[in-house]
Amino acid sequence: MSKRAAAALVAGAMVAVLTACGSGGGGGSAGKGSGHKLVVGFSQVGAESGWRTANTKSIQESAKKAGIELKFSDAQQKQENQIKAIRSFIQQKVDVIAFSPVVESGWDTVLKEAKDAHIPVILTDRAVDSRDESLYVSFLGSDFVEEGKKAGDWLVKEYQGKPGDVNVVQLEGTTGSAPANDRKSGFADAVKGEPKFKVVASQTGDFTRAKGKEVMQAFLKSQPKIDVLYAHNDDMALGAIQAIEEAGKKPGADIRIVSVDGVKDAFTAMSQGKINYDVECNPLLGDQLMDLVKKVKAGESVPRRIKTEEGAFTPEQATAALPNRQY
Amino acid sequence: MSTATAASPVKAVTRSRLFWPAVVLAVLLVANLAFTPDFLAVRLQGGHLYGSLIDILHFGAPLILVSLGMTLVIATGGIDLSVGSTVAISGALACLHISESTDPGGLATVLTAVGIALGTALVLGAVNGLLVAKAGVQPIIATLILMVAGRGVAQLITDGQIITVTSDPYKLIGGGYWLTMPFAILLSALVVVATVLLTRSTALGLLLESVGGNPVASRLVGIRAMRLVALVYVFSALCAALAGLMVSSNVSAADGNNAGLWIELDAILAVVLGGTSLNGGRFSIGGTVLGALIIQTLSTTVYTIGIPPETTLVFKAFVVITVCLIQSPVFRAKLAARGARTRRTARPHAAAPTNREVGA
Numbered sequence: 222m223s224k225r226a227a228a229a230l231v232a233g234a235m236v237a238v239l240t241a242c243g244s245g246g247g248g249g250s251a252g253k254g255s256g257h258k259l260v261v262g263f264s265q266v267g268a269e270s271g272w273r274t275a276n277t278k279s280i281q282e283s284a285k286k287a288g289i290e291l292k293f294s295d296a297q298q299k300q301e302n303q304i305k306a307i308r309s310f311i312q313q314k315v316d317v318i319a320f321s322p323v324v325e326s327g328w329d330t331v332l333k334e335a336k337d338a339h340i341p342v343i344l345t346d347r348a349v350d351s352r353d354e355s356l357y358v359s360f361l362g363s364d365f366v367e368e369g370k371k372a373g374d375w376l377v378k379e380y381q382g383k384p385g386d387v388n389v390v391q392l393e394g395t396t397g398s399a400p401a402n403d404r405k406s407g408f409a410d411a412v413k414g415e416p417k418f419k420v421v422a423s424q425t426g427d428f429t430r431a432k433g434k435e436v437m438q439a440f441l442k443s444q445p446k447i448d449v450l451y452a453h454n455d456d457m458a459l460g461a462i463q464a465i466e467e468a469g470k471k472p473g474a475d476i477r478i479v480s481v482d483g484v485k486d487a488f489t490a491m492s493q494g495k496i497n498y499d500v501e502c503n504p505l506l507g508d509q510l511m512d513l514v515k516k517v518k519a520g521e522s523v524p525r526r527i528k529t530e531e532g533a534f535t536p537e538q539a540t541a542a543l544p545n546r547q548y
Numbered sequence: 549m550s551t552a553t554a555a556s557p558v559k560a561v562t563r564s565r566l567f568w569p570a571v572v573l574a575v576l577l578v579a580n581l582a583f584t585p586d587f588l589a590v591r592l593q594g595g596h597l598y599g600s601l602i603d604i605l606h607f608g609a610p611l612i613l614v615s616l617g618m619t620l621v622i623a624t625g626g627i628d629l630s631v632g633s634t635v636a637i638s639g640a641l642a643c644l645h646i647s648e649s650t651d652p653g654g655l656a657t658v659l660t661a662v663g664i665a666l667g668t669a670l671v672l673g674a675v676n677g678l679l680v681a682k683a684g685v686q687p688i689i690a691t692l693i694l695m696v697a698g699r700g701v702a703q704l705i706t707d708g709q710i711i712t713v714t715s716d717p718y719k720l721i722g723g724g725y726w727l728t729m730p731f732a733i734l735l736s737a738l739v740v741v742a743t744v745l746l747t748r749s750t751a752l753g754l755l756l757e758s759v760g761g762n763p764v765a766s767r768l769v770g771i772r773a774m775r776l777v778a779l780v781y782v783f784s785a786l787c788a789a790l791a792g793l794m795v796s797s798n799v800s801a802a803d804g805n806n807a808g809l810w811i812e813l814d815a816i817l818a819v820v821l822g823g824t825s826l827n828g829g830r831f832s833i834g835g836t837v838l839g840a841l842i843i844q845t846l847s848t849t850v851y852t853i854g855i856p857p858e859t860t861l862v863f864k865a866f867v868v869i870t871v872c873l874i875q876s877p878v879f880r881a882k883l884a885a886r887g888a889r890t891r892r893t894a895r896p897h898a899a900a901p902t903n904r905e906v907g908a
Contacts, residue, residue, distance in 0.1 A: 268708035268805055277708070295708070297699075297805060396857045424850070425857035429806050430710070430799045435607055439851030442600045443584045456710070460799055463723070469594045486712060 259289045261514055262310030264320035266347070267298040270428060270456045271484045275548030276321075276346065276504035283507030289514060298395070300324055304331045311338045317514045321346040321362075324397045332356035341517050345510055347399040354525070358517055361510055361527045363502045365403030371500045371533050372404070372451060372479045373411020376418065379477070379497075384417075387448045390440045391423040392433055392461060394453040400502075401425070404453045404481060421447070426457040433460030441468045452480045455487035455499065462495050473497055483534060485546040491539035499539060501531040504548060565823040568875045569838040572821075576845045576867075583853040596725040600848060602733075608844035609732040610635070610722075610791035612837055614811055615818040616736075616743055617784030619836045622819050624777050625760040625828025626680060626687035631788040631815060633698025634672055635808025638665035638789035639796030640705040646713045658717040665789050672698070673785025677778030691781075695812065702804035711802045722797030732794045739787065744833050753831075756780065760828030814843055821871055842871065 261284065268274055277293075284291035292315060294306035300323050310318050311334055318340055322328060328349045335342050336356055346362040380387055391408075394401030405423075412418040422440050426433040433456060440447065441464060450465075452458035458480035465472040472478055472495040480487060483501040490496050506529050516523050534542065561567060580587040580600070590599035614631050621628045642661040649657040672694060679690035716724075724731045747753030758766045759773045766773055788808070796802045820826065821842055822835025846867055850860050873879045 268703065271710060274709050393857060396860075422851075422854055423857075424854070425860075427806070429803065430801055431795065431803070431806070434799055435847070436851050438603050438607075439600070439848050442587075442603065443852035443854075463799065467594075468598065 259317070259514065259518060260292065260313075260315045261289055262292045262294070262306070262313070262315040262318045263345075264294045264296055264303045264306040264310070264318075266303075266321045266323045267296055270454060270482075271486065271548055272454065272482050272502065272504050275484075276506070278548075279505040279507035280345075280510060281507070283511045286508075287511040287515070289511055296323060298323055300327060304328075307331050307335065311335055311340060314338070315340060316518055317341050317343060319343040319345055319510060319514070322349050322399070323347075324395075325350040325399050325402065326397070329353065329356065343510070343513060343517065345506060346504075359513060359523045359525055359527060361506060361513055361529070363529050363531060365400045365502075366407035366410075368400075368481050368500045368502055368531075369404035369407025369409075370411045371407075372481060372498070373408040375479060375498045375500075375533070376449060376451075377412060377415060380415075380417070387418050388421045388444065388446050389418055389449045389451055390437075390444060390447050391420055392426040392436060392450065392452040392457040393423055394425065394428045394457075396425045400481075401453055408451060426452070426460070428454050428456060430456045430460035433457030434464045435460075437461035437464035438467070441465065441470075447476050450476055450478045452478065455480050455482040455484045455496075458496060459486055459490060462490060483531075483539075484548055485543070488534070488539040488543045488546055491534065491536045492543055494536060496536070496539075498533065498535060500533045503529045503531040565832050566834050566838060568871075569822055569835055569842065572871050572874065573838055573842050573845060576842065576849060580845075580849055580852060587852070592728065596728045596730070600852065602730065604841060604844050604848050605733045606730045607847070608841050609730070609736040610794045610808075611811065611814055611818060611844060612736045612840045613739060613787045613791040613794070614808075615815040615822075615836045615840045616740060616833065617780075617787030618812075618815040619819050619822070619824055619831050619833055620743075620747075620756060620780040621687070621784045622816075622824055622826060623756045623760045623828060623831035624780050625763070626777065626780070627816065627826070628676065628691045628781060628784045629688065629812050630672070630676060630691040630694035630698055631784060631791075632808040632810060632812045633695050633702065634669055634785050634788035635792035635795060635811055636702035636802075636804050637672070637698055637705065638669055638792030639802040639807050640702045640711070640804050641665050641668055642718070642793055643711040643713050643796055643802035644705055646715050646718055647711050652713060652715045653717065655717050658715060661718065662721075662793060665793055666786060669785040669789030670782060673782035674778070676785065677781035680781060681774045681777040699804075702807070704804075706802055706804035708804065713800055713802075715800075718797050719800055720797070722794035723800070724797075732798070735790070735794070739790070740833065740837060747833070757830055761830070815840075817868065818843055821868075821875070823875065 263280060265277055266273060268277065281291060281293065292310065292313065296302035296306060303320060303323055307318060307320065308331060318335055322344065325348065329351050332342060332351065333356065342357040344357050344360040344362070348360055393405060421444055424436045426436045433452065437460065450461055452461060458478055462472040465476055470476055478496045479498045480496055481500045481502055483499050487496055487499055491499060509527065509529065513523060513527070577588065587600050590597055590601055592598070614635070618628055618631065642665045645661040645664055646652050646657055651657050676691050676694060679685045680687050720731050722732050726734060747756065755771055755776060759771060759776055763773055792808060795807050818839035819836050821839030822832055824831045824835060846864055850863065855863050
C-alpha cells in the first residue's frame with residue numbers, strides 16, 4: 222500500500238515537473254502551440270449500455286480532434302472507483318476534471334479536494350445534489366426531468382379522450398442515480414393531472430437488459446392488467462420486450478411501450494412496431510465538452526447548466542433514422 | 549430437544565438437513581400467495597409452461613449451476629470467488645464467436661461457441677486448481693485473482709460493449725423451450741442429477757468430504773487430495789461457464805460488465821442456506837438447490853409484492869438473517885431454553901448456558 226502511494230507521489234511529482242517545464246517554455250503566452258497540452262481527467266460511469274459506449278467514444282474522439290490529452294478512467298458503476306479516479310487526477314494535477322457521477326450524493330469531500338487543488342470540475346451527463354454550488358463550474362448534459370416529462374406528455378396525448386383507467390408499469394434505472402430519479406419525477410409530473418393513469422408497479426431494472434427482462438416477467442404475472450410500460454432506458458425496454466413476447470402478448474400493441482435513450486437496437490425494435498415512442502438522450506457530447514474545457518481553462522465564464530440537444534422519435538421517424546444511427 | 553420423543557418420525561423429518569431450507573422456501577411461496585392469489589398457478593402458454601414457479605426455476609437455473617460447483621469446492625474446505633467472472637467470460641466468448649461467424653444461426657457455429665466457452669473455463673478452473681492444490685495458495689486469494697482480472701478480461705473480449713446475437717440454436721440454451729419446459733431448467737436438472745449420482749453412488753463424495761473434513765488424515769490413509777482438490781475447481785469453472793451461456797443466451801446478448809456480477813456471493817449464500825458448512829467436510833447438494841431457489845424466490849417476491857427499490861436490500865438481508873438464525877441449532881436451543889425459563893420463572897439458570905457456549 223505504502224509502495225503504491227509512493228509510486229503515485231513520484232508520478233504526481235513528475236507530472237508537476239513536466240507541467241512546470243511546459244508552462245515555463247510557453248512563457249506566459251497562454252500555452253499556445255507547442256509545450257503545454259491541456260490535460261483532462263475523465264471518469265466515466267462504466268460501459269453498462271450501448272448509450273454509454275457511444276458517449277465514451279464521442280469524448281475520446283473529440284479530445285483527440287481538439288488536441289487535448291485525455292486521461293480516461295472507467296468506474297464500473299461504483300462510486301468508490303470514481304472517487305479514487307478523481308483523487309488520482311488531483312494527484313496528477315490535471316488541468317480540468319470531468320466526470321459522470323454514478324449516483325447523485327456523496328461527492329462533497331472529493332470535490333472539495335479538487336477545489337482546494339484549484340482544478341475546475343465539469344459534470345457531464347449526470348448531476349450531483351451537492352448544496353455547495355462552487356464545487357463544480359458547469360453541468361453539461363441532458364435534462365432528465367424533461368425526458369421523463371416528454372414520455373409522460375406523449376402518454377397523455379395518446380390516451381386523450383379515451384375513458385377507462387390506464388395501468389402503467391415502470392422499469393426504473395439504478396436506484397439513486399440522477400436519470401432514474403429525474404425520469405421518474407418528470408413522468409409523474411406529466412401524468413399527475415389525469416387520475417386515470419395509474420403506476421401499478423415500479424421496480425429497478427438497473428438499466429440492464431437481463432434485469433429488465435426478469436422484472437418484467439414478474440410484473441406480467443403479478444399485475445392482472447398492464448396497458449403501458451415506461452422504461453427508463455432502452456436496454457431495459459428491450460429485455461422487457463422479450464418477456465412480453467414470451468407471455469404471448471404483442472409488445473407495442475397489447476402493451477404500449479415508451480422508453481428513453483434512442484439507441485440503434487431500440488430503433489430496430491421500433492421499426493418492427495415493438496416500441497411506440499422513444500425519447501432521445503443524446504450521448505454525443507464530446508465536442509461540447511472539449512469546447513467547455515478550453516473556455517474554462519482560458520478563464521472565460523461559462524453557463525452553470527448546458528443542455529444537450531435532443532428530441533423524441535415516433536416509430537416512423539425511427540425507421541427513417543435507423544440507417545444513419547451511430548450507436 | 550426435550551419435547552419430542554426419541555423415535556418419532558416427525559423428529560426424523562425435522563432433523564433432516566433439508567428440513568429448514570424447505571420450510572423457508574415453502575413460507576416464502578405461501579407468503580407470495582397472499583399478495584398474488586394465482587402465484588402458484590402454472591398454465592400452458594404458446595406451447596410452453598408459464599407461471600411464476602417456472603420463472604423462479606428458469607432464472608434460478610444459472611444460480612443452481614454455479615452453487616453446485618461451489619458446493620463441491622466448499623466441501624473440500626475451499627471457496628471459489630472467480631465464478632462470476634467465469635460467467636461473464638464464457639458468455640462473452642460464445643457471443644463474440646457467434647456474432648463474428650458468417651452463419652450465426654448454424655448449429656455448428658453454436659456448438660463451436662459452446663466448445664470455446666467450456667474449453668476456456670477448463671483452463672481457468674485448472675489454473676485455480678493448480679494454484680490451490682499445487683502451489684498451496686489459500687483458495688480465497690487464488691480465486692480472487694481471477695475474480696478481479698476475469699471481469700477485465702470479459703470487458704476486453706466484448707470491448708466494453710454489449711454484443712447482441714441473433715441465433716436460434718444459441719437462444720435455446722437459456723431462453724428456449726424443450727418438451728414445454730425451459731431448456732435451462734432441464735439442463736441444470738441434468739447436471740445436478742449427474743453430480744448427485746457421481747458423488748453419492750461412487751466413493752467420490754466420501755473422498756471429497758474426508759479431504760475437506762481432515763486433509764492430513766485423508767493424506768495418511770492414502771487419498772490423493774491434490775488431484776481431487778484441483779478437480780473440484782475445474783468442475784466449478786465448468787458449471788459457471790454453463791451458467792454464463794444460459795445468462796447470455798437468455799437475453800441474446802453478452803454483457804461483460806454485468807453478467808454474473810456478484811453471483812459468487814449468491815452462490816456462497818445458497819450453499820450456506822442449504823446447510824453445508826463453510827469449514828468443509830459434509831455437503832448437501834439437495835440443500836444447495838433449495839438454497840438457490842430461496843434466493844431466486846426472494847428476488848421474485850420483491851418484484852411481485854412491490855417492495856420499493858430503495859428498501860429491497862434491507863428486506864433481503866432481513867430474510868437471510870432470519871433464515872440463518874432459524875437454521876442454527878444453537879440459536880434454536882437458546883430460544884427453546886428461554887421459552888422454558890420464562891415458563892418457570894422462579895428458578896434462574898444463569899451458569900449452564902454460558903458453559904455450553906464456551907464448549908461450542
